[in-house]
Amino acid sequence: MDITLPELEQVINYWRTQRPSTGEERALSPEVNGLAKLYALMIFHRQKSIPLETLDPACLQLIEGWRKQLA
Structure with a gap:
C-alpha cells in the first residue's frame, strides 16, 4: 500500500493541529x-506516492494514527 503526496499533506495538517x-x-x-x-x-524526487513499507516506523505510526481518526 502507498501513501500519496496529497494524503501526506493531510497527515501533516492533522498532526500540526495535534502538536502545534x-x-x-x-x-x-x-x-x-x-x-x-x-x-x-x-517533492525533490518528484514522487506522487511512496510505499508504506519503505517508511521509518515513526512516520508509519503517525500515518496510521491519522488513518484511525478518519475511520
Missing part, C-alpha cells in the same frame, strides 16, 4: 518535522 508549533521561532514538533522531511524528499 512552539516558541517564538514557531519550531515544528518532532512529529511534524519527521513528516515534513518525508514530504520534502517526495
Whole structure:
C-alpha cells in the first residue's frame, strides 16, 4: 500500500493541529518535522506516492494514527 503526496499533506495538517508549533521561532514538533522531511524528499524526487513499507516506523505510526481518526 502507498501513501500519496496529497494524503501526506493531510497527515501533516492533522498532526500540526495535534502538536502545534512552539516558541517564538514557531519550531515544528518532532512529529511534524519527521513528516515534513518525508514530504520534502517526495517533492525533490518528484514522487506522487511512496510505499508504506519503505517508511521509518515513526512516520508509519503517525500515518496510521491519522488513518484511525478518519475511520
